[in-house]
Amino acid sequence: MEKLESVIFYSIEKAIKTYRQFAQRSISKAGLDITIDQWLVLRLIEEDGERYQNEIAEAVFKDTASITRIVELLVLKGYLERNAHPGDRRRFKLNVTEKGRELLARVSPIVKNYRDTALQGISPSEIEALQQVLNRIIANCG
Template sequence: MEAENLKEILFYSLEKSIKTYRQFAQRQLVENGFNITIDQWLVLKALSDGPHQTQHQIAELVFKDYASVTRIIELLVEKQYLVRTIHANDRRRFNLTLTENAVRLLEAMQPVIEKNRSTALKGINEQHASQFQHILNLIINNCQS
């Protein structure tokens, strides 16, 4: 009974924490004048860190559906943060290149992103954080096997 209740609360809190963090982070972006969603930022950041990835690889990296990545990239092209050109050797693929605009945007956003993380983790030391991390990884592994 007790344990069952604990498990309920655990996933309840897990869901609540990530939602609360996302809402908080998105609100901070808006308040700092950035007109971009967290998910769009994730894709830009992934491309900034590893420029020559396929959309498939990006999707894996950010845990998104391929369809979602396609649509997010469409929006980023519209917003002139990305340029798509056909890949020279493989005509199924695209080269995705960040525009100057995007590079500047990422730089400008970085301090806000870091502040968001610090705020969210206030009062949590490194030892607790790595304990926490460990349990997250256990859950991930348990759900993948």
């Protein structure tokens, strides 16, 4: 069996893990009490509070069960409000609180910053090529 380093999937895994750690540390170092996954979800809800939780799940490549728990934590932390949904009692109406909006405003520049840092020295065409290959892998595994 080959060395792991020569298997592209482990390079992909290593890259995304390294990036995620870098990202989370950037946020935590700024004293912000949120995880990247929580941030992602919170941000989507701020954009559009009418989204279904399963739509959110799909958008962030997560399971609906994970969204349930992430929403729960966001509510506990006071970044999100969850009220009865007028049109459909199976759902909830999610609203980002003022505290949540303040947090998002503070996280936003940090995210931009670590994304830029992570991509330093990589050209747009290289990124484009990367996208293509990743999309093919996704299609092959579907």
